[in-house]
Amino acid sequence: MRQYSERMSRLTGSAIRQIMKLMSDPEIISLGGGNPDPESFPVEKIREITDQLLREKPTQMLQYGVTNGYLPLREAALEHLFRPKNIQADLENVIPFTGSTQGIYMILDMFIDPGTPVLIENPTFLGTLNVIKKLGAKIIPVEMDGDGMLMDDLEAKIKAHQPRLLYTIPTFQNPTGRTLPLERRKRIAELAAEYDVIVIEDDPYGDVRIKGTPLPPIKSFDTAENVILMNSFSKIIAPGLRVGAAVGAADLIQQMEKVKQGLDTHTASLPQAICAEFLMRGLLPDHLRTITAIYGERLDAMLQGLERYFPADADFTRPEGGLFVWVQLPGIKNTGKLLERAISECKVAFVPGTPFFLEETQGLDTLRLNFSSSTPQQIDTALQRLGGLIQEEYNK
Numbered sequence: 092m093r094q095y096s097e098r099m100s101r102l103t104g105s106a107i108r109q110i111m112k113l114m115s116d117p118e119i120i121s122l123g124g125g126n127p128d129p130e131s132f133p134v135e136k137i138r139e140i141t142d143q144l145l146r147e148k149p150t151q152m153l154q155y156g157v158t159n160g161y162l163p164l165r166e167a168a169l170e171h172l173f174r175p176k177n178i179q180a181d182l183e184n185v186i187p188f189t190g191s192t193q194g195i196y197m198i199l200d201m202f203i204d205p206g207t208p209v210l211i212e213n214p215t216f217l218g219t220l221n222v223i224k225k226l227g228a229k230i231i232p233v234e235m236d237g238d239g240m241l242m243d244d245l246e247a248k249i250k251a252h253q254p255r256l257l258y259t260i261p262t263f264q265n266p267t268g269r270t271l272p273l274e275r276r277k278r279i280a281e282l283a284a285e286y287d288v289i290v291i292e293d294d295p296y297g298d299v300r301i302k303g304t305p306l307p308p309i310k311s312f313d314t315a316e317n318v319i320l321m322n323s324f325s326k327i328i329a330p331g332l333r334v335g336a337a338v339g340a341a342d343l344i345q346q347m348e349k350v351k352q353g354l355d356t357h358t359a360s361l362p363q364a365i366c367a368e369f370l371m372r373g374l375l376p377d378h379l380r381t382i383t384a385i386y387g388e389r390l391d392a393m394l395q396g397l398e399r400y401f402p403a404d405a406d407f408t409r410p411e412g413g414l415f416v417w418v419q420l421p422g423i424k425n426t427g428k429l430l431e432r433a434i435s436e437c438k439v440a441f442v443p444g445t446p447f448f449l450e451e452t453q454g455l456d457t458l459r460l461n462f463s464s465s466t467p468q469q470i471d472t473a474l475q476r477l478g479g480l481i482q483e484e485y486n487k
């Protein structure tokens with residue numbers, strides 16, 4: 092018998108990755124993943140940048156690098172990503188990592204002992220939820236409404252549990268697409284300062300804004316240096332590069348560096364340098380305009396399809412960006428079962444809502460739809476088929 096560590100028994104693996112395995116059939120229209128549109132990857136620009144980097148800096152690109160990150164990327168992230176969002180920070184406050192998955196993991200690892208109280212949105216991003224579970228935290232869900240976490244409940248739970256950490260995705264949340272309003276952002280920073288809670292502000296979608304006015308991150312209101320903002324290049328350039336960067340208090344960044352030494356020594360230099368060049372050449376704003384124009388059409392197709400083909404009592408979010416729409420279907424008892432029929436009978440996939448919740452009994456009538464990786468036509472077809480199936484279930 093292999094004897095794994097006790098924490099491995101708490102690791103469930105990603106339900107979404109399991110579902111994705113079922114979908115090898117190329118005829119299936121998938122509204123299930125969370126992938127950016129591959130057609131929109133800036134392939135030519137990346138090729139040109141890569142050629143130049145390998146010509147001009149071959150040793151730096153291929154030799155071991157430093158753990159605290161490729162300096163031009165740290166500078167570029169400050170100049171192009173963090174300071175324009177009103178975040179006061181310097182080089183000592185920035186560390187790149189291997190996808191924000193790694194950055195989030197490092198912070199969780201730094202603060203969670205078995206039984207450590209941690210606050211989360213419920214539902215929340217499954218990847219992070221699984222790590223928090225694995226580390227054995229005492230997980231405390233905060234109540235949400237259509238705009239995200241409720242501040243009264245947050246404060247009550249902070250007082251009751253004295254949590255060390257709060258994990259939040261304030262903009263175009265995964266899975267719900269919800270965005271936390273300005274006043275609540277300020278309030279979170281205030282509460283974090285007052286009760287000494289570390290806030291992990293996970294923001295892979297904030298720059299994927301299709302319409303509406305950008306909101307300042309919670310980090311921009313952080314007077315007590317308790318908020319650490321996680322940025323990712325996955326959704327704004329390409330996820331296969333596996334690059335993200337955090338901005339936070341210098342002591343936190345130093346601790347992350349120590350943890351990172353034992354994880355991967357440093358994030359691969361070439362992808363870090365590609366992201367840095369992309370920013371320094373000023374390519375990001377145009378690229379964001381291109382992808383958000385594409386995603387805007389897809390989001391419209393999704394919202395129209397939901398109106399047209401889903402039952403009148405279906406409740407769904409209307410995000411102004413990101414990748415996801417969240418749907419609640421009061422007439423469906425178990426969207427996991429619906430998925431089995433949807434795949435086999437309609438060749439349509441989505442993600443049932445339950446795995447994003449803390450308890451397996453929650454969110455049984457919810458599902459997450461992704462609009463970034465299918466064309467408007469595919470989205471319309473998929474929702475028409477799915478809507479028909481849901482009507483059948485409603486009529487049973």
Ligand SMILES: Cc1ncc(COP(=O)(O)O)c(C=O)c1O
Nearest residue numbers: 125190191192216265323325335
């Ligand atoms: C909320 C959230 N955080 C983090 C990640 C991980 O992103 P990365 O590719 O930067 O590791 C994702 C990916 O889908 C996500 O949705």
